[in-house]
Amino acid sequence: MLAAMTPAPLILPAPHPLLNCWRLLDAAAAEQLFHALCAGIPWTDGSYLAAGRRFRLPRQQAWFSDAGIDYRYAQNLLNSHGWTPPLAALREQVAQLTGHRFNAVLANLYRDGEDHVGWHADDEADLGPAPVIASLSLGATRAFHWRPKPGVAGAAASLPLEAGTLLLMRAPFQQQWEHAVPAEPDIAGARLNLTFRRVFPQP
Ligand SMILES: O=C(O)CCC(=O)C(=O)O
Numbered sequence: 001m002l003a004a005m006t007p008a009p010l011i012l013p014a015p016h017p018l019l020n021c022w023r024l025l026d027a028a029a030a031e032q033l034f035h036a037l038c039a040g041i042p043w044t045d046g047s048y049l050a051a052g053r054r055f056r057l058p059r060q061q062a063w064f065s066d067a068g069i070d071y072r073y074a075q076n077l078l079n080s081h082g083w084t085p086p087l088a089a090l091r092e093q094v095a096q097l098t099g100h101r102f103n104a105v106l107a108n109l110y111r112d113g114e115d116h117v118g119w120h121a122d123d124e125a126d127l128g129p130a131p132v133i134a135s136l137s138l139g140a141t142r143a144f145h146w147r148p149k150p151g152v153a154g155a156a157a158s159l160p161l162e163a164g165t166l167l168l169m170r171a172p173f174q175q176q177w178e179h180a181v182p183a184e185p186d187i188a189g190a191r192l193n194l195t196f197r198r199v200f201p202q203p
């Protein structure tokens with residue numbers, strides 16, 4: 001399932017100094033992993049708090065982590081699952097390729113083109129002062145957009161993330177930029193995304 005050779009970096013149509021991209025899995029391996037994970041992951045409908053109201057997330061999620069590493073976002077606590085064999089193997093491969101070790105992975109399932117993630121930065125305190133996040137895309141190709149936070153120089157742009165692509169967001173991307181995967185109602189297929197993270201539990 002896992003490629004034996006180190007993948008070459010992809011040349012991005014819209015380069016960003018803090019983003020790197022590789023084709024981690026070929027189309028067949030990506031397809032196989034997509035189906036295995038879609039069926040095998042205990043997906044939940046998450047929710048989040050905004051302006052005092054609770055909203056249902058427009059995607060499904062699951063959280064896998066080392067013992068004691070919780071996922072908390074906007075008073076939303078996901079159950080923690082242990083590493084499954086395919087996720088543990090992927091974590092190793094991602095660490096070898098990127099040089100970064102991760103202790104958790106947030107899985108996102110975009111069931112169709114309506115599911116999305118709005119503009120945000122993964123800059124919560126428990127991700128530390130300089131978060132590094134590696135993101136593997138499977139299933140339908142969706143566009144990943146970025147824009148500078150207020151006061152940061154640079155232009156908004158986007159990149160289509162094909163199945164099998166690994167995107168590394170290096171620091172200080174989360175401190176300086178926001179990202180989103182907007183709805184694309186014309187897309188019928190599902191997309192699965194794994195974001196590998198390093199969480200520093202807060203006292
Ligand atoms: O699905 C993606 O490519 C991005 C997901 C994301 O931004 C997140 O989980 O924080």
Ligand SMILES: [Fe+2]
Pocket residue numbers: 120121122179
């Ligand atoms: Fe994110």
